[in-house]
Amino acid sequence: MKLIDMKLIDFISEIDSKSPAPGGGSVAALSAALGVSLARMVGHLTVDKKKFLALENEIQLEFKDTCDSLIMIKDQLIDLIDLDTESFNMIMKAFKMPKETESEVKLRNEQIQEGTTEAIRVPIKVASLSLAAMHQIPYILKYGNKQTISDLGVSTLMLSSGIDGACMNVLINLPGLEDRIAAAQYKKQVDDLIDKAHQIRDEILDIVYNQLNRN
Secondary structure: OOHHHOOHHHHHHHHOOOOOOOOHHHHHHHHHHHHHHHHHHHHHOOOOOHHHHOOOHHHHHHHHHHHHHHHHHHHHHHHHHHHHHHHHHHHHHHHOOOOOOHHHHHHHHHHHHHHHHHHHHHHHHHHHHHHHHHOOHHHHHHHOOHHHHHHHHHHHHHHHHHHHHHHHHHHHHHHHOOOHHHHHHHHHHHHHHHHHHHHHHHHHHHHHHHHHHHO
16 A cells, blocks of 8 residues: 555554654655645635735736646655655665675666665655745745745745755765765755755745734
8 A cells, every 4th residue: 555545643653663664755755745735725725815816916826826836746745755665665675685696796786776866866856846845935925814824834844844854865875876976966966955945944934933923
């Protein structure tokens, strides 16, 4: 059974087990998917309100387009919940392959490298998608239902956690990648994702807390 098809309580119990997967990578993808869903919830709770309908038509259309743009991101993040665990299982399966002969050793190493590469690419995808979603939050925050500002704050935190968690999963797998040039490129990509995510997270949360403290 896929993780995304589990009942929530069963998924939580699966995490709370001796099995190393699903682990932090799948949880990071789930966190990000929840963050995107919260942002879209704010959109749903905004578009029919009088204050929103009083805005210029161009703003209304852009707001709806912004919220709609998150659908594809959400769907991809949902798929990545399972893909992260599958990539980890690829590595574990490869390590269990026979290594008695030279050809077996070669094949085993190739499979390990393939799994390791996938275990790096998947969380980078999670982090990249999450950052793209975070870039949409300020616009939703500006024109969204003011009663849902705390939800956008939580959305931001979940997306940020998804990014940090995903990037940690990249970093822990980099030492196992034999292609050191590729490893250096992935490391640079991770550093950039983290820097940008923290910057936009802090900017959004400053606005959220300032508005909440006025109430």
